Amino acid sequence: MKQWLLWTLAVLLGFTVQAPAVTAAEESPEHWLQTMLAASRQTSFSGYSVHLSGGQLNSMAVYHAPIDGEVWERVVHMSGEPAEIIRKGRQVYCLHPRQSRGMAVSPPLGRWGALEESAKAVSRYYRFQRMGEERVAGRDSIRLNVEPLDEHRYGYSLWLDRESGVLLRAQTAAVGGMPLEVFEFVSIQMGAALDKASFEPSAGLQRRRPTRGDQPPPTRSPAQHWGPQWLPEGFVESDQVVQFSGQGDVTSRAYTDGLTSFTVFHEPESGVGSNTVSAHGATVAVHRQLADARITVVGEIPVATAERIAASVKPLD
Structure with a gap:
């Protein structure tokens, strides 16, 4: 029995040694930022999220997909007054009930998705650090900290889905201070089957203001x-x-x-x-x-x- 245990241990150790190692580059903040940017362009998902800002908590349904070569996104307010934000490429529409004077809240997905165009410039004013792993929305995630290099900017923490790179949680904070704003998915379905109909607004809503093209x-x-x-x-x-x-x-x-x-x-x-x-x-x-x-x-x-x-x-x- 003792010899069998030693043989089994040797086999397991052998497999461990031969397993492909994860390189430092693959675990670097830069790698995960690029993974997040690619996920924003290529991954379809839908889910439910919460947004905490100024002591107010909003719950939202989020739909996100690449359609016709663009990123489409629809955010539906699930609490408070009905409101939706629909993004189709660079066009953004805010929709409210008639006579409404409320404000729609948008998750920070668009901001981080747009980082691809300016990632090199941003690195001159922020330091990116990989902080470890945590769980968000029942999924393993990688945490990145974005630290400002001067007093004129806020810092951010990002939690990226380990499997897909999708942004699961984002937090804004003053340097050394408590969080000022938090966005977090509480449930999410990766690879959701979304089509153009998924991005049509609910009945009874209208655009608050004209787009630049109008x-x-x-x-x-x-x-x-x-x-x-x-x-x-x-x-x-x-x-x-x-x-x-x-x-x-x-x-x-x-x-x-x-x-x-x-x-x-x-x-x-x-x-x-x-x-x-x-x-x-x-x-x-x-x-x-x-x-x-x-x-x-x-x-x-x-x-x-x-x-x-x-x-x-x-x-x-």
Whole structure:
């Protein structure tokens, strides 16, 4: 019996030695980021998730699939007022019941899926670390930490499905602070059979606002000659939109470092308002009243950074 046990142990050890080893590169943060990006483009899934922000908890059904060479996604609010967000490639639609003034909450899947276009630039402003393995939604996952390299950005933690690379949980936090926002799947079905009908909105919902393609082409206006004179290093202008309001054109300028983004609004308004700061989860809004305009900075950045940006908004040369 003793000889048989020794022989069995030797065989098992032999198989262990001969098993293919997992290389360090295959377990690196960079490898898992690329796996996540590929999963966002190629993997179909559906599931139920929760989103915690500003003390409010929302439950959502999420549908995600590659269709016609694009990534399609549909987010259905399961709690509170009915609302849906539908993304078809670069087109995003927010749908609400008629007369609704509620806001739809979107999971951070799109943000991380878009990282592919700017992964190299992002690495100059964030440090990526592999932190180990945990379970999320009943599945084994790899945890990655995304640490900002300055005080003008938040940090993130990501939990990626070990089998597919799909993002199962995302957490936003100030450096050394408690989580500001958490998104997490509680159940998920990989390889779900989804077709175009899966991305049709529920009955009784309508689009809140027109998409860029429905708007008239922007025109040059005095408001467009305003902009921030200071930006955190790495942020560049990614979009500019002009919308007409009762008192004049409202200009919005969006900025991103490839991962984090914020928007600066310039709205003609008589100087009767006040300077205010508000925050909801990871999103901050800073309002600065000028003599003839109101400046607003909105984004997932620290309050002090948003205040400095707002204070720097001046006429552009």
